[in-house]
Amino acid sequence: MRHVLLIFSAIIGSQAVLNTGLQLKIDELFDTPGHTNNWAVLVCTSKFWFNYRHVSNVLALYHSIKRLGVPDSNIIMMLAEDVPCNSRNPRPGTVYAARAGANLYGSDVEVDYRGEEVTVENFIRILTGRHHPATPRSKRLLTDHQSNVLIYLTGHGGDSFMKFQDSEELTNVDLAYAVQTMFEDNRYHEMLVIADSCRSASMYEWIDSPNVLSLSSSLTHEESYSYDVDTDIGVYVIDRYTHYTVNFLNNKVKALNSSANMQDYIDSCPARKCLSNTGVRKDHYPKDVKRVRVTDFFGSSRIFQHLSEEIVLDDEFWA
């Protein structure tokens, strides 16, 4: 009973802060988000040093969503190649996404799956939550029916598949089945799937589960392109789509209360910038993307749900 009271008082406290006039007017422009927590799975699927840009893609996005409030415990990061401490790296222990950029591999980075652990099997295990019982919490996607999940895949892809580690493939059917299993197990509220690879629009082709919004860096018949090369390191350092995504997040979404909507995000990389047409799939997403905040997926705020009836939590719950 005491806990119920505590929850009520927390709700009343947060409402008082938010109930200022301006905030209410802005809120009218958006649908009420139904989620309470945010999770992200960021996957770099490519091995080898020359795929530096895929690692920096993931790291750049990681820092952006972390800045917007998604904690490390809610981000599952998979990096297939050890780029920062690679012996070819002229600046050991660092990763840069731009020639004059900041180091993305500082002491605040937590990589959950790395090296040979980045496999199709492990990726599907993360999504479906079917792990060996020994798997630590940091390697699990502990989502519930109130979680908004961001899945970001980058690497080399082809029509209907994504290459993992240069030795196996994640097909679009595998991905669709995994998402469907998540839906059946009530493991998400809304999901955003982003694929940044060549021919990436094929990756979401078979996803039929409700409340899934899918984006891709290129259409099925197109290639995706990289953005910047660092001649000191000797490799391309970031891909175009992710570069403009991170740019958008850093410039337009400065804080959690930003009013940038998903349509703004979708428009952030037009064909003249990306050099490929970005793919969007909205038919399983019931909301109007103009009425959805970018921070519903890329940020995380503590959103409280109102309880209208009294709930008595039994001993089993507290055990």
Next chain:
Amino acid sequence: MRELIGSLLVLVSFAYGLIEHFDEKVTLTPVRNNELRIRFSDRFESIYVTSVESNIAEVNDFLTFPRIIQELLNRYTVHKLTVTMAHGRWNLDEWGLPPQPSAPAGAQVFAEFEADGEKDANERMKFLVEALNGVLCTSISHIKVVTAPDFVVLENHKNQKRNILKRYGVLSGETTCTENLTRLRKLLACKENGLSTLLHPSKLYNSVYHSSHLVIEQQCEKIQCEAKMEVGVTVVTRNPSQKGQRPWSFADVFDRKLGSQCKIARSSQIDIIGPSGEITTTDIRNLTAISGADPFDVSIPTAAIAQKRSVVKAWSSQGGFEQQHGMLTVHITNDYSASKIQVTQIIPCYVHLRYSRIHWKCDKGGNPTIVKVLKNSKGSEAPTLLQYKMSLSAGQTCELIIPFDKHLLRLEQYPPDANHGMHIPASSVFVEKSQFSYSIHSNAILVLLPVPDFSMPFNVICFVATAFALVFGPIQLYSTLWLAPVVKKSQWGRKVHRAILLVIIVFCLYAHMMDINLNEVRRGIETYFEKLNELK
């Protein structure tokens, strides 16, 4: 006010019978004209009283000892656990005795714990390794573990205890990077001040060699338990003193100043090893000239190269020139006094040992008496453990020659980048002198295994299937049908059938020549049907 809270905390902890200490130390040793050996060591001690009712230790109060480590100790009833991660190779000739516990390239885990039998121990080890992955941000799930080494592998695990099961594993390919250092720092009592401010990745990974280790142990007597933990980082980096010509400071080495003092540490020492082994100790907690809150730099006068203690040397090499046979040779050279050694070599399952031809070859006085243990664990993917115990006379060199065969593995046993080769872990040598003992590691060996063309089965299936389909399909059909006598009856059905076959063959050839993707064809058909539906 802060001091008041501090003393209150101490009071509370004494009341509960909890005593905790935290010591931090950094040791700087100039090892060569242009290299500097830096060793960080953070030691924790915790003495606590367990509740009388239950035998399982339950602790709820933590001052400096990390709670996650205490939970690990209690959950898996660990008595002693050593984890090392290293990158690079320790140069025994120039840098002297390696940091103890000695670390091979990659990751190493040695665990001593209680369990109900061997099977339970294997299960526990699996959970323990996964828990370590969570604590240290490593990815050592596929470490190959050997059961209970009979001889000593690591210096700090030399005491044999009864009723305690041991597990040992090495993973040579494991990388260690910033995220591991971050996790180690998170275990420390002072994370943002004290000597740990120097544990910053920007300079530490720009080094010739770096290794880190975590050693935890717990001993319980009746209701009083003593838990100890040591977090250590060793780095060999460029010496900023320009061949001992100019004084240098911490900012030159670490690219940053020392943060404020760590108030809760019992001691925070800076040791500098001089040319004849003398140690200059400074405790930064006793420095009165600094205010305690602001970052400060420590200047160090020119120091000559520290004299190194002679050590037993070990290195591994690979022989053999073709794809089938190979030979691993472990070379061990003794220093200037007689020593007892215990050699441990783990051989992974992907090379097949020729047991009958494993032998030792020694110079100066021939082969000493050798006690050996060979353990071939059950299970197809379990590694083999070879251990030897012998005495070497002064200056003697011995070679352990291990011939092996390379075989083709099953497809799923190859790593993603199979042509890179697979590692045979470094061998460990435990050296016992009359006064002291230590362990050293040789280098890991990269074995190139015969790698099949992974696309070959696919190609063969495609080719054979295509050939069969052609031969028993249209070729047979047309070769027989064309020669058949003309029957006057109308054969429209047959002609339509033939026409359909012909269209399919022509389309297949066209699709092949034009490089048309099957997925595109499917999509084309789908959109065509969708258009038909819209017409209605």
